[in-house]
Amino acid sequence: MHSTTITQVRVIDLRFPTSRDHIGSDAVNVDPDYSAAYCILETDSGLEGHGLTFTLGRGTDLVVSAIQHISTGIRGRTLEELTRDLNALYLNLTGDTQFRWLGPEKGVIHLAVSAVLNAVWDLYAKSEGKPVWALLADMTPAEIVRCIDFRYISDALSVEDAIELLTRGKLGQSERLAQLEREGYPAYTTSVGWFGFSDDKIRTLCQQALSEGWTHFKLKVGGAEQDDLRRGHIVREQIGWTNKLMVDANQRWGVEEAIRRTRLLAELNPWWMEEPTSPDDILGHARIRQESGVRIATGEHCHNAVMFKQLLQAEAIDVCQIDSCRVASVNENLAILLMAAKFGVPVCPHAGGVGLCEYVQHLSVFDFLSVSCSLENRVIEYVDHLHEHFVAPVAIRRGHYLLPKAPGYSAQILPASLAEFSFPYGQTWQASSEQNGKVDEVHIIHA
Numbered sequence: 001m002h003s004t005t006i007t008q009v010r011v012i013d014l015r016f017p018t019s020r021d022h023i024g025s026d027a028v029n030v031d032p033d034y035s036a037a038y039c040i041l042e043t044d045s046g047l048e049g050h051g052l053t054f055t056l057g058r059g060t061d062l063v064v065s066a067i068q069h070i071s072t073g074i075r076g077r078t079l080e081e082l083t084r085d086l087n088a089l090y091l092n093l094t095g096d097t098q099f100r101w102l103g104p105e106k107g108v109i110h111l112a113v114s115a116v117l118n119a120v121w122d123l124y125a126k127s128e129g130k131p132v133w134a135l136l137a138d139m140t141p142a143e144i145v146r147c148i149d150f151r152y153i154s155d156a157l158s159v160e161d162a163i164e165l166l167t168r169g170k171l172g173q174s175e176r177l178a179q180l181e182r183e184g185y186p187a188y189t190t191s192v193g194w195f196g197f198s199d200d201k202i203r204t205l206c207q208q209a210l211s212e213g214w215t216h217f218k219l220k221v222g223g224a225e226q227d228d229l230r231r232g233h234i235v236r237e238q239i240g241w242t243n244k245l246m247v248d249a250n251q252r253w254g255v256e257e258a259i260r261r262t263r264l265l266a267e268l269n270p271w272w273m274e275e276p277t278s279p280d281d282i283l284g285h286a287r288i289r290q291e292s293g294v295r296i297a298t299g300e301h302c303h304n305a306v307m308f309k310q311l312l313q314a315e316a317i318d319v320c321q322i323d324s325c326r327v328a329s330v331n332e333n334l335a336i337l338l339m340a341a342k343f344g345v346p347v348c349p350h351a352g353g354v355g356l357c358e359y360v361q362h363l364s365v366f367d368f369l370s371v372s373c374s375l376e377n378r379v380i381e382y383v384d385h386l387h388e389h390f391v392a393p394v395a396i397r398r399g400h401y402l403l404p405k406a407p408g409y410s411a412q413i414l415p416a417s418l419a420e421f422s423f424p425y426g427q428t429w430q431a432s433s434e435q436n437g438k439v440d441e442v443h444i445i446h447a
């Protein structure tokens with residue numbers, strides 16, 4: 001790797017008005033504006049590292065500010081220094097002796113660390129001329145392990161466990177890669193069943209998705225009992241009973257209610273119930289799993305590898321839904337992939353958000369090539385929104401992700417989109433504030 005020095009860190013508050021069409025809506029997040037705290041690492045070689053963390057509109061400015069604070073130590077350092085020991089970089093970014101108090105390893109600071117590390121991985125992969133999945137697959141087990149913080153997970157996954165899994169994963173890797181080249185990676189769609197969509201819209205979107213080759217569908221639940229069942233049966237009428245239907249409650253219920261409602265929804269034969277209760281309630285998920293008889297999935301709001309460790313140790317989940325931005329980037333997700341493989345729990349990444357599909361395809365491909373080496377019960381989420389804003393958007397064919405080939409981590413956004421949707425001064429937001437004649441009080445402070 002030639003020496004590349006980080007000369008500037010730019011941060012953008014990027015917001016897309018998806019709430020206007022109920023895109024992304026669920027029983028709890030009823031008006032999501034898919035947004036991102038977007039980080040650009042400029043270098044003296046002209047290469048740029050682009051990274052983001054996913055937010056939902058208001059509050060993105062808090063993460064932007066956090067990135068500005070925690071990235072001061074990145075400027076002036078070479079890429080070679082940063083990537084020589086990626087766990088040391090992780091510890092440096094998460095371990096600031098005062099910022100750590102705002103976590104640790106959770107909340108706004110952890111989201112900011114994720115954006116910065118996502119940008120570092122993007123720059124690293126670009127400098128090597130590889131997509132991130134290939135950069136990881138070409139690493140030795142020892143190199144992968146050097147990216148991971150084992151301090152709080154070694155009681156569940158030791159360094160030796162990781163080395164053994166990764167060494168085993170080298171066997172047959174080229175055959176698995178050839179399989180992905182031919183077939184792509186299996187996916188499911190959530191874009192047919194957002195909470196704010198009408199019954200007719202759900203019917204139409206299911207028919208369209210079936211014609212495109214989709215076989216796995218996710219529906220948002222968590223409204224009134226009869227509405228959930230009615231909408232569920234509408235989907236079943238369209239997709240039949242052989243195709244897979246998953247339901248997602250987005251943390252809507254307490255444990256007792258979650259057990260009751262999951263049992264009710266069992267008549268839809270869901271392949272999993274997602275986020276039935278608080279993401280922090282590990283024992284609650286275990287009870288719901290034991291007492292409902294339905295497969296339980298969670299992860300999109302689990303803020304670090306330690307939470308995933310406990311979900312796996314408590315046998316609380318059937319499906320591990322990693323998120324590329326909630327935890328601190330590739331570093332933490334490597335640990336989670338390895339723990340899930342050790343506990344025999346399939347990983348089906350969360351991707352309902354801007355840039356998340358572009359990111360998680362790399363993590364699932366690496367999991368198949370080098371970690372679990374299995375596609376059994378594994379599908380990557382796909383949402384059909386905002387991909388037109390990316391330099392190298394995901395490619396989908398008949399319900400499968402095609403292997404990303406461009407060097408980097410795939411979430412670089414087009415300059416015109418950065419300009420148009422930056423908040424609050426991009427054209428989209430200027431137009432809406434002029435149109436509405438109002439600027440939210442918080443934004444006046446921001447301005």
Ligand SMILES: C[C@H](O)[C@@H](O)CC(=O)C(=O)O
Pocket residue numbers: 023024025026029032190248250300350351352353381
């Ligand atoms: C607010 C987000 O769109 C959320 O509903 C996404 C989600 O839960 C999922 O994709 O799963």
Ligand SMILES: [Mg+2]
Pocket residue numbers: 248250274275300350352
């Ligand atoms: Mg979800």
